[in-house]
Amino acid sequence: MNATGSRGVRFAGTGVALPPGVLTNDDLAQRVETSDDWITQRTGIKQRHVADEHTTARDLAREALLAALEDAGLKPTDLDLVLVATITPEMTCPSTAARLVDEIGATPAGAMDLTAACAGFVYGLNLAAPLISTGQYQRIAVVGTEVLTQSVDFADRRTCILFGDAAGATILEATDDPDQGCLLQTVRSDGAHWKHLYLPTADSHLPEDPHERDLFNGSLGTLQMNGREVFKVAVQQTENIILETLERAGLAADQVASFICHQSNARILELIRKRLELPPEKLPINIDRFGNTSAASIPLVMHDLQQAGQFNPGDLILFTGIGGGMCWATSLWKL
Ligand code: UT7
Numbered sequence: 001m002n003a004t005g006s007r008g009v010r011f012a013g014t015g016v017a018l019p020p021g022v023l024t025n026d027d028l029a030q031r032v033e034t035s036d037d038w039i040t041q042r043t044g045i046k047q048r049h050v051a052d053e054h055t056t057a058r059d060l061a062r063e064a065l066l067a068a069l070e071d072a073g074l075k076p077t078d079l080d081l082v083l084v085a086t087i088t089p090e091m092t093c094p095s096t097a098a099r100l101v102d103e104i105g106a107t108p109a110g111a112m113d114l115t116a117a118c119a120g121f122v123y124g125l126n127l128a129a130p131l132i133s134t135g136q137y138q139r140i141a142v143v144g145t146e147v148l149t150q151s152v153d154f155a156d157r158r159t160c161i162l163f164g165d166a167a168g169a170t171i172l173e174a175t176d177d178p179d180q181g182c183l184l185q186t187v188r189s190d191g192a193h194w195k196h197l198y199l200p201t202a203d204s205h206l207p208e209d210p211h212e213r214d215l216f217n218g219s220l221g222t223l224q225m226n227g228r229e230v231f232k233v234a235v236q237q238t239e240n241i242i243l244e245t246l247e248r249a250g251l252a253a254d255q256v257a258s259f260i261c262h263q264s265n266a267r268i269l270e271l272i273r274k275r276l277e278l279p280p281e282k283l284p285i286n287i288d289r290f291g292n293t294s295a296a297s298i299p300l301v302m303h304d305l306q307q308a309g310q311f312n313p314g315d316l317i318l319f320t321g322i323g324g325g326m327c328w329a330t331s332l333w334k335l
Contacts, residue, residue, distance in 0.1 A: 009132045009181035011311075011335070012074065012139070012173040015067025016303045017060040018166050018290070019051040023149075025161070032157040039161045044266020048164025048291030051147045057088045058096045060167035061145035062103055064299070068141065068169040069104075076106035079171070080137040083128060084113045085120025085144045085295035087199060087324065088151055096145070117197070118262045118323025119187075120144055120295035121168070125319060125331045129182035132174050143169040144295030151199055153222040162265070163223070164291030168299020180334055183316075184249050186241055187329040196229040197324040234268050234322050239275050242320055245330040253278060256332075257315035258305060262322060263287040263297035294323060311335055 024047045025036035039045055051060065061084055069076060084097040097111035116123040124142035131137045145167035154160045175181075200206060202220050238261065246253060253259075253276050261269055266287050273283040284301050293300060298319060305311055315335045322328035 006178060007133050007135060008175040008177040008179060009129050009172050010175045012171040013068045013070070013072025014168070014170045014299060014303050014306055015064045015069070015071055016166065016168045016300055017063035017067070018049040019055055019060065021050040021052060022047050023050045028161055031154055032160060034157050034161055042265075042267065043162060044285065044287050045161065045291045046288045048149070049166055050149045051165040053150070055147060056090050057086050057145040057147050057167070058090065058100055058103070060147065060165065061086075061096060061100050061143045061169070064145065064167035064169040065100065065104060065141055065143055068171050072171045072173070074139065074171060076104045079106045079109045079139050079141050081110040081112070081128070081131070081140045082106065083124045083140065083142050084111075085116065085124045085142070086113060086146055087115060087117050087120070087294060088147045089113060100143070116323070116327040116329070117325055118264060118292070118294045118297070119321035119325070119327040119329045120323075121298045122262075122319045122321040122329040122331050123187060123327070125172070125182065126185040126187055126329060128172050129185070129331070132172055133181055139171060139173045141169055141171050143167060144297070144299055146294045146296050148223070148294055151221060151223050153219050156222070158227055159223050159225050162227075162292045164293045166290055166293040166296040166300055168296045168303060170299055170302065182331055182333050184245060184332045185330065186245055187327070188237070188241060189325050189327040191325060193229070193233055193326040196226040196233070197224070197326065199223050199324075230326075231265065231268060233326055234264055235271050237326075237328050238268070238272050238320055238322050241328055241330050242272070242276065242318065245318065245332055249332055251316070255316060256282070256318050257312070258310070259283045259318050259320065260298055260301050260305070261320045263290065263301065264292055264322070
């Protein structure tokens with residue numbers, strides 16, 4: 001029996017979707033005052049995929065989820081529940097998940113969106129794992145999907161260089177091996193940091209005081225970010241929550257096969273890797289190809305590792321995400 005219940009949980013399949021359009025750093029340098037050198041040094045990003053105006057987060061989610069089902073050898077009707085982590089839904093009601101379930105032919109599976117920004121995928125894993133291990137559900141899809149470039153002000157060089165569009169999905173499935181699955185999880189938030197990263201809409205109730213609104217520049221519907229503040233909180237809290245998770249699990253860092261972290265910025269990831277004294281292969285970074293894709297970034301890393309044959313039965317994997325809210329989370333798994 002594992003920590004969350006009586007049954008085991010396994011990753012049955014993974015899929016990703018990337019829109020065909022690619023924007024390089026040089027392309028961006030044609031639009032704002034920046035350079036390939038600056039973006040590469042400050043973020044590690046070389047290019048990002050960009051959805052056209054007709055492509056929604058649901059479209060990318062559908063492609064990723066169908067790919068994950070195919071990878072798992074499952075039918076849409078095998079799913080009991082679909083959780084979609086996104087901060088770029090078309091509407092708040094209905095959820096992206098509800099229409100996604102209909103479109104892939106998974107009705108009457110349950111459907112729910114969750115908003116935890118770049119921590120959304122890890123929050124999703126943490127919600128899904130005990131629902132399966134306690135016997136309530138057999139299979140749950142967790143999807144992270146974002147079309148962030150549709151919510152970025154391409155005149156604002158502080159934000160437009162960072163983000164990309166993508167979706168990633170994984171299918172979680174019950175197993176008879178109670179040792180497999182989520183061994184331990186942590187979720188955290190601190191809303192006092194809200195103004196460091198937010199996406200205001202026309203009806204957002206923003207503080208009157210300009211200091212309270214911080215970076216708000218009147219551009220409703222575009223992402224507002226105080227990168228330096230997010231950077232500080234991200235490094236500190238990611239390190240804290242990883243160390244806390246390892247301590248609670250009674251593990252040393254070198255017992256974990258892979259630390260799969262939200263791809264926020266290569267500098268953030270390198271700082272964490274060095275503080276934990278990990279070799280580069282234990283904390284994979286693929287932000288150079290995709291940019292920061294928020295809730296989609298973790299399944300993109302999972303997909304890379306799976307394609308490279310780097311997941312082995314019995315491996316310990318530690319997922320970590322942090323983002324707007326601010327929210328952060330870890331999820332420790334045994335494959
Ligand atoms: O996924 C979770 C959400 N987001 C994050 O995790 C983001 C975390 N933060 C970051 O990734 C970084 O803060 C950024 C990449 C956004 C910015 O990098 P930075 O090293 O923190 O730059 P900065 O904001 O401290 O700006 C340094 C300088 C400034 O010039 P001055 O004031 O020193 O003259 C900026 O105006 O760089 C300037 N700058 C740029 N220069 C060229 C800001 N953006 C750019 C740019 N190109 N794109």
